[in-house]
Amino acid sequence: MPTAKPRTPIKHFLQFADFTLAEFEYVIARAAVIKRKFKNYEIYHPLIDRTLVMVFEKSSTRTRLSFEAGMHQLGGAAIYLNTRDSQLGRGEPVEDAGQVMSRMCDIIMVRTFGQDIIERFAANSRVPVINGLTNEHHPCQVLADIFTYIEQRGSIAGKTVTWIGDANNMLYSWLQAAEVFGFHVNVSTPAGYEIDLAQVTTNRFTRFASPADACAGAHLVTTDVWTSMGYEKENAERLAAFDGFIVDAPKMARATADALFMHCLPAHRGEEVAADVIDGPQSVVWDEAENRLHVQKALIEYLLLGEIAEA
Numbered sequence: 001m002p003t004a005k006p007r008t009p010i011k012h013f014l015q016f017a018d019f020t021l022a023e024f025e026y027v028i029a030r031a032a033v034i035k036r037k038f039k040n041y042e043i044y045h046p047l048i049d050r051t052l053v054m055v056f057e058k059s060s061t062r063t064r065l066s067f068e069a070g071m072h073q074l075g076g077a078a079i080y081l082n083t084r085d086s087q088l089g090r091g092e093p094v095e096d097a098g099q100v101m102s103r104m105c106d107i108i109m110v111r112t113f114g115q116d117i118i119e120r121f122a123a124n125s126r127v128p129v130i131n132g133l134t135n136e137h138h139p140c141q142v143l144a145d146i147f148t149y150i151e152q153r154g155s156i157a158g159k160t161v162t163w164i165g166d167a168n169n170m171l172y173s174w175l176q177a178a179e180v181f182g183f184h185v186n187v188s189t190p191a192g193y194e195i196d197l198a199q200v201t202t203n204r205f206t207r208f209a210s211p212a213d214a215c216a217g218a219h220l221v222t223t224d225v226w227t228s229m230g231y232e233k234e235n236a237e238r239l240a241a242f243d244g245f246i247v248d249a250p251k252m253a254r255a256t257a258d259a260l261f262m263h264c265l266p267a268h269r270g271e272e273v274a275a276d277v278i279d280g281p282q283s284v285v286w287d288e289a290e291n292r293l294h295v296q297k298a299l300i301e302y303l304l305l306g307e308i309a310e311a
Contacts, residue, residue, distance in 0.1 A: 010125070010126070010127065010128055011128055011303055012122045012125075012128055012129045012130070012303075013128070013129075013130045013131060013139060013140075013299060013303065014115070014118055014119060014122055014129065014130075014131045014137070014139075015115070015131060015136075015137040015139055015173070015176060016137065016139040016142055016143070016173045016176035016177050016180065017176045017179070017180070017201070018139075019180070020180070021180050021181065023302075024143070024146075024180060024181070026302065026307060027143070027295065027298045027299055027302050028143075028146070028147050028150060028295070028298070030298035030301060030302065030308065031147055031291070031294045031295045031297070031298035032147075032151070032294075033298075033310075034294055034297050034298050034301070035291075035294040038073065038293075038294065044073070044074065044075075045074060045075025046074060046075065046301060046305060046308075047071070047074040047075050047076035047106075047300070047301070047304065047305075048075040048076065049076070050071075050074075050075075050076040050077075050106040050107070050304060051076060051077045051078070051079060051104075051105040051106050051107075052067065052068075052071040052076060052077070052078045052079070052105065052106070052107050052108070052109060052300065053078075053079045053081060053101050053104075053105045053107075053108045053109070054067055054068065054078060054079065054080050054081065054108075054109045054111075054132070055081050055083065055097075055101070055108065055109070055110045055111070055112070055121075056080070056081065056082050056083065056111045056132075057082075057083045057110075057111060057112040057113060057117075058111050058112065058113065058133060060111055060132070060133075061265075061266070062265060062289055062292055063109075063111055063132045063133060063140070063292070064080065065293075066292040066293040066296050067109050067132065067296055068080065069293060070293050070294075070296050070297040070300065071297075071300065073293075073297065074297055074300065074301065076106075079105070083112075094117055094120045094121050094124075095120055095121075095123075095124045096124075097121065098120070098121040098122070098123070098124030098125045098129075099124050099125075099126075101125070102124075102125040102126040102127045103126060105127060106127055106304060107127050107128045107129075107130070107300060107303060107304055108121075108125060108127060108128070108129050108130070109129075109130040109131075109132045110129060110130070110131065110132060111132035111133045111134075112133075112134055113134065113135050114134060114135055114136070115131075115134045115135065115136040115137060117134070118131055118134055128303040128304065130296075130299065130300075130303070133169065134169060135169060136169055136172060136199065137169050137172055137173050137176075138169040138170050138173050138264070139173050139176075140292065140295070140296055140299070141170065141173070141264045141292065142170065142173040142174055142176075142177050143177075143295050143299070144288060144289075144291040144292045144294075144295045144296075145222065145262050145264075145288055146177060146181065147291050147294070147295050148260075148262070148284055148287050148288045148291050149219075149220055149260065149262075151287070151291070152260060152284055152287070153219070153258065153260065156181050156183050156219075156220075157181055157182040157183060158182060158183060159183045159184070159219040159220065160183065160184050160185075160186060160217055160218045160219050160220075161174060161178070161183055161184070161185050161186070161218065161219070161220045161221075161222065162185075162186040162187075162188070162214045162215050162218035162220065162221045162222070162255070163185055163186070163187050163188070163214075163222060163223070164188050164211045164214060164215075164221070164222075164223045164245055164247055164251075164272075165189065165193075165223045165224050165226065165242070165245065165272060166189055166190065166193035166224075166226070166228075166238075166242075167187075167189050167193060167194055167195040167196060168224060168228055169228075170222075170224050170264060171185075171187065171189075171195070172199055172200070174222075175195075175200055175202055175204070175205055176201070176202070178202055178204040178205065179201065179202035179204055182204075183204070184204050184205065184206070185204060185205040185206075186205070186206055186208060186214040186215070186218060187205050187206065187207050187208065187214065188207070188208040188209070188210065188211040188213075188214035188245070189207075190241045190242050190245060191241070192241060193241065193242075194207070195207070211244070211245050211247075211251060212250065212251050212254055213254075215251045215252065215254040215255045216254045216255070217254075217255065217256060218254075218255040218256065218259055219255070219256055219258075219259055219260070220259060220260050220261075220262060221247060221251070221252060221255055221259060221260070221261050221262075222261070222262040222263065222264075223245075223247050223263055223272045223273060224263065224264055224272065225266065225267070225268055225271070225272055226238045226239065226242045226245075226268075226271055226272050227239075239271070242271075242272070245272070246270075246271065246272060246273060246274055247261065247272065247273045247274065247277055248273075248274040248276075248277060249274060249276055249277060249280075252277055252280075252282060259282060260282055260283075260284050261273075261277055261278065261280070261282045261283045261284070261285070262283075262284060262285060262288050263278060263283075263285050263288075264288075265285060265289055267285070
């Protein structure tokens with residue numbers, strides 16, 4: 001078994017800015033090791049008798065699968081709780097839930113709406129809490145995206161990432177990541193869906209009215225669905241507002257020759273991305289999706305065991 005320094009005090013991962021560059025570099029290096037073990041069918045069970053509780057207020061495919069499978073692969077157990085089927089759905093205070101759940105498990109992942117909910121939960125938790133997604137942040141997805149870029153192209157420092165779409169949780173996590181890793185973000189959002197500067201603490205971005213211009217010289221182009229969970233009633237309005245913001249071949253042609261395309265999925269071909277882009281040679285969306293598993297395993301390991309003294 002690997003040796004580790006005890007994790008004190010408790011550390012949470014509620015938004016991308018919660019970790020330093022050194023911590024991210026460690027987690028990314030561990031993710032590469034853990035992925036290699038997975039691909040080589042090496043049994044690696046550092047978390048025997050540890051339990052992850054997953055609290056879902058928003059539906060999920062990749063988040064649930066990657067966390068649940070990942071915890072099992074580390075030798076631990078994962079418990080799924082949907083707020084519709086728990087006392088949280090009947091009005092139990094978030095603070096009380098944090099107190100109770102954290103006395104019965106070792107680590108908790110929460111996928112919910114407002115960031116304030118997960119902040120209140122973590123403030124009352126005795127164990128590490130991970131943000132599986134909130135309206136404001138999606139740090140695990142961006143961590144997987146950065147790991148994927150590094151895996152495919154090397155260091156992301158000094159590179160240009162282009163974001164096309166609304167100013168959502170993915171963009172805000174990308175902007176926090178830019179400050180930590182030292183890259184730049186070109187941002188193109190439709191009118192009415194711009195960045196809320198009150199949520200931004202970096203100047204490592206440039207805004208573009210034209211999504212095509214935003215792609216010029218980019219090393220990575222990424223987007224998301226035009227209508228995220230919780231905004232379904234705005235779908236028709238959003239489709240009209242986002243007209244022309246599809247990531248298509250002409251836009252990708254303005255990026256660097258070796259630029260990658262990413263999408264956090266699920267995707268709608270013909271809306272935010274053209275089929276020949278997401279299914280084309282520059283797309284790494286399937287590696288990106290799989291890497292959620294590996295980076296989250298490394299993240300869980302780090303939050304519970306600290307740094308591992310193992311080659």
